[in-house]
Amino acid sequence: MPTQSFDDMFDEAMQDPEMAELINGYMAQMTVGIQLANARDEVGMSMDALSQQSGVAKSTIINIEHGEASPTIFTLTRLAAAMGKTFQTAFV
Template sequence: MHYVEDGAEALARAIGIRVRQERNGLGWTLDRLAAAAGVSRRMLVNVEQGGVNPSIGTLLRLSDALGVGLPALVEPPAPRAPKITRAGEGAVLWTGPSGGRGVLVAGTESPDVVELWDWTLAPGERHESEAHAAGTRELLQVQMGSLTVVVGIESHELKAGDALTFRSDVAHSYANPTGEPTRFSLAVYEPGVGAGHRTEGPHA
């Protein structure tokens, strides 16, 4: 059972195995993948050895360079049959300083990847996200509390029940400015993963 070890350690180990499998499947060296993803060789080695919990940004760069999509790095390949993720089984890919969490609960395969996230932000917490690949879009709905979403230079204040759709190929952030917890569902659509768009043009 994977519950014997710490969840974060198990996830880091699983991600490392998947990154190495995908890299070997392409016949790429460490240096080639590091260059394609725009990460340091040292970081890539640490990821593959399961010795580090990489940021969401680093995982996105690696998954896109490998052409597999982020969900493929946090769960084993599955047949086309429906896949259930039970409560509490999602991949925790971000943990805030006060206990907030970003949990990837479901995702589709490349080339057109859709991710479904369950986010909680403790009072005062903020998550900064770098610009995603060109054409990436996000949809979110606040389930509880209040949320401030900054997209580029525009700020949006949302309450429970409010929803927002935006292009996330610019820097953006999610913040809880209140004294109460915030929870929101987030869907991310990233088209054409593996088409090399992250290394072309101004969005590289």
């Protein structure tokens, strides 16, 4: 039996609407987490400081940055404000 490349398996999985929805959701969570971590690093703020300034639990910040949480827009807005930034969304 020939082996299948990751790209081929991914393309096949994305053909299933339910699987595609799940994958796209996880990718969005990871993207938000990476963006939060980058913004926090950009302003030189620790997770502890961000937690104190925003009122969002440090454990929540960790979960968001690790792509393990699906934060509300309200939470992301609070985090952005604590860093002196604004939170924006986009449908592309």
